[in-house]
Amino acid sequence: MKINDNYKNLETSYLFSTVKRKVKEFCDKNPDKKVIRLGIGDVTRPLCKSVIAAMHNAVDEMGTYKGFHGYGPEQGYDFLKEKIQSYYLKNNVKLELNEIFISDGAKSDVGNILDLFSIENKVLIPDPVYPAYVDTNIMNGRKITYIKADKENDFLPIPNDSYKADIAYICSPNNPTGAVYTKEQLKIWVDWALKNNAIIIYDAAYECFIERDSELPKSIFEIEGAKKCALEICSLSKMAGFTGTRCGYTVVPNDLNFDDMNLNKMWLRRQTTKFNGVAYIIQRGAEAVFSEEGQKEIRENINYYKNNARIMAQTLTKHNIYFTGGVNSPYIWLKCPNNMGSWEFFDYLLNEIGIVGTPGAGFGKFGEGYLRLTAFGTYEDTKEAMERLDKLLS
Amino acid sequence: MKINDNYKNLETSYLFSTVKRKVKEFCDKNPDKKVIRLGIGDVTRPLCKSVIAAMHNAVDEMGTYKGFHGYGPEQGYDFLKEKIQSYYLKNNVKLELNEIFISDGAKSDVGNILDLFSIENKVLIPDPVYPAYVDTNIMNGRKITYIKADKENDFLPIPNDSYKADIAYICSPNNPTGAVYTKEQLKIWVDWALKNNAIIIYDAAYECFIERDSELPKSIFEIEGAKKCALEICSLSKMAGFTGTRCGYTVVPNDLNFDDMNLNKMWLRRQTTKFNGVAYIIQRGAEAVFSEEGQKEIRENINYYKNNARIMAQTLTKHNIYFTGGVNSPYIWLKCPNNMGSWEFFDYLLNEIGIVGTPGAGFGKFGEGYLRLTAFGTYEDTKEAMERLDKLLS
Numbered sequence: 001m002k003i004n005d006n007y008k009n010l011e012t013s014y015l016f017s018t019v020k021r022k023v024k025e026f027c028d029k030n031p032d033k034k035v036i037r038l039g040i041g042d043v044t045r046p047l048c049k050s051v052i053a054a055m056h057n058a059v060d061e062m063g064t065y066k067g068f069h070g071y072g073p074e075q076g077y078d079f080l081k082e083k084i085q086s087y088y089l090k091n092n093v094k095l096e097l098n099e100i101f102i103s104d105g106a107k108s109d110v111g112n113i114l115d116l117f118s119i120e121n122k123v124l125i126p127d128p129v130y131p132a133y134v135d136t137n138i139m140n141g142r143k144i145t146y147i148k149a150d151k152e153n154d155f156l157p158i159p160n161d162s163y164k165a166d167i168a169y170i171c172s173p174n175n176p177t178g179a180v181y182t183k184e185q186l187k188i189w190v191d192w193a194l195k196n197n198a199i200i201i202y203d204a205a206y207e208c209f210i211e212r213d214s215e216l217p218k219s220i221f222e223i224e225g226a227k228k229c230a231l232e233i234c235s236l237s238k239m240a241g242f243t244g245t246r247c248g249y250t251v252v253p254n255d256l257n258f259d260d261m262n263l264n265k266m267w268l269r270r271q272t273t274k275f276n277g278v279a280y281i282i283q284r285g286a287e288a289v290f291s292e293e294g295q296k297e298i299r300e301n302i303n304y305y306k307n308n309a310r311i312m313a314q315t316l317t318k319h320n321i322y323f324t325g326g327v328n329s330p331y332i333w334l335k336c337p338n339n340m341g342s343w344e345f346f347d348y349l350l351n352e353i354g355i356v357g358t359p360g361a362g363f364g365k366f367g368e369g370y371l372r373l374t375a376f377g378t379y380e381d382t383k384e385a386m387e388r389l390d391k392l393l394s
Numbered sequence: 395m396k397i398n399d400n401y402k403n404l405e406t407s408y409l410f411s412t413v414k415r416k417v418k419e420f421c422d423k424n425p426d427k428k429v430i431r432l433g434i435g436d437v438t439r440p441l442c443k444s445v446i447a448a449m450h451n452a453v454d455e456m457g458t459y460k461g462f463h464g465y466g467p468e469q470g471y472d473f474l475k476e477k478i479q480s481y482y483l484k485n486n487v488k489l490e491l492n493e494i495f496i497s498d499g500a501k502s503d504v505g506n507i508l509d510l511f512s513i514e515n516k517v518l519i520p521d522p523v524y525p526a527y528v529d530t531n532i533m534n535g536r537k538i539t540y541i542k543a544d545k546e547n548d549f550l551p552i553p554n555d556s557y558k559a560d561i562a563y564i565c566s567p568n569n570p571t572g573a574v575y576t577k578e579q580l581k582i583w584v585d586w587a588l589k590n591n592a593i594i595i596y597d598a599a600y601e602c603f604i605e606r607d608s609e610l611p612k613s614i615f616e617i618e619g620a621k622k623c624a625l626e627i628c629s630l631s632k633m634a635g636f637t638g639t640r641c642g643y644t645v646v647p648n649d650l651n652f653d654d655m656n657l658n659k660m661w662l663r664r665q666t667t668k669f670n671g672v673a674y675i676i677q678r679g680a681e682a683v684f685s686e687e688g689q690k691e692i693r694e695n696i697n698y699y700k701n702n703a704r705i706m707a708q709t710l711t712k713h714n715i716y717f718t719g720g721v722n723s724p725y726i727w728l729k730c731p732n733n734m735g736s737w738e739f740f741d742y743l744l745n746e747i748g749i750v751g752t753p754g755a756g757f758g759k760f761g762e763g764y765l766r767l768t769a770f771g772t773y774e775d776t777k778e779a780m781e782r783l784d785k786l787l788s
Contacts, residue, residue: 003511007510055453104670116401118398243465244456244462244466275498275502277638279673282675
């Protein structure tokens, strides 16, 4: 038996293990100092009440003959898809129910969607970036071109005619940079894709952090033409604290055709063959996220995290430190002061004031010289961390 | 963008849609006749009490700061893996914790495990068979050889030196035939795999239907040498009624090496990159399945289904109809009487006595002339169906 040789080309990331080791060393040496972790990408606030109530109900149902649910539709129950359909309608995006596929999270779909594409396709990935885009394509053996995201383009690269690729990734609001594309900028991407017969894989996992009354696009389908060249992957992980509850969705428009094949039908075939749907209990919990009460409750949590981001942004602004994100994103991506390198600044923050960030270099070579802070901690810790930083930089 | 052309080679199965249409037509014409469905592959009994209680607890935890669980280990929590480790130990199979990977069900892993293998591998698949083995390999573009399973080999094909392949599928107890390999027969498979540098993908989704005190193997790892040539995919779907709750596990031994690569490490890399684990709540429910009380409760359900199978087997035996399964399996695979074809007998049963089976021809060309009945209905319906069949055949 021959293994898939492409796995030999994967690089092991030591980013989080190195961060962990360095923090442990610091704590061992300084048992009295309180370390504040602003590096984590996981939420910390519990599931909201509506979700808890809905899941209790569903658990009860599963214990009765009448309420028991066995195999459901692989692509998700209509009760949840209808809620997501309405959620999109608020942004004037009209979706058919069959265009929405419920998943166990964005990470699964980011990887699995590649099943539909030839390995001969050339892939365009911004750098710095969420590592899964790169690794999943390496596993398949596709050729990757990196697009430089930097201070010059405010970490929002825009394509031009020299860009040649078949598959392009966009993550907006971006992980790790927090940068958000405008509609005008996304229109350039859509036009480029249509002209080049390319597909855009649009990662909208952080759309909920965009101010609801903002003009910034929450979905790529707000852009004309996108339904012919883009699919969108979304998640309840950050929206509703579902990182350990696992539910997301992917929108594959009916108008998405390549090589005389319809991608919506292909994805349906993929999912019905290789997936058996998300647990009924979890889908009932997800449904509650989109109820009126649920939306109120999750907004409180999102606003809590956004307030943390605001506090961090204020401190950085005060000290004239360049950063992206912090407004419509839980992430702050900052230029390390005094031209320090990512790891250098990481060590400096940890050793001087006991703050843990994530070195930007871990997200790609163009992330060097930057550091990512996240808003997922508590208000008290975030405030204290910024007071320490303020003092350090003053 | 070029699509994955292999999808063009997939055939659409009209099996279940045709069954559905025919049943609907019959019901429309005969509104007074009670149709009994013995074709379904889904369980009907609710989740057991221990599981319900455990999931309620976990839901409550998720609503508190202290008990909230965000991202868990992609390969599953140790609390569940330890339970599965003990479960295997009852059959004298010793597993390391890191050899057990918790999944959202066997179907996902059956498809996803193929990520690890080169598309150049030749695949050996028994016929008739669970359709996912075939379709997932066609999606990847691998060449498939079918092994004939028939009356002559009691639907348990055994390899010989003429078998040349890199990947071989075994499902025991088998879906759809219900046939179960003995240890001696599996040993021949293991020796063949070791000799040919092949890997066995062992689908043990129905192992729980094997009598606990039986000598029949519940795991391929009961066979010497298997840890060097096999991985095993298992599911709580039929064991504990988790078809709509979604949890399973895959065992990838540490000793599984091909091309200087370790498959356990490759699968870990695959899962950490393309999967984010099973919901905490569901894993707590699964843990309860393996508790003492949980095992008692699920055994009651399994025995209930097994009793249905026994009732069906008795009727067929009485009328000298050849069948496999029915003892250590929820499936009965019977030879259609009077040399009728699969669909011919299906129509005959439906129109004469209102019983719905699944035509064997839908599981592969060597399934022609057979019909599958399942034990997942109620006792009352199963009994009534067999009384009708007894009368029809008398």
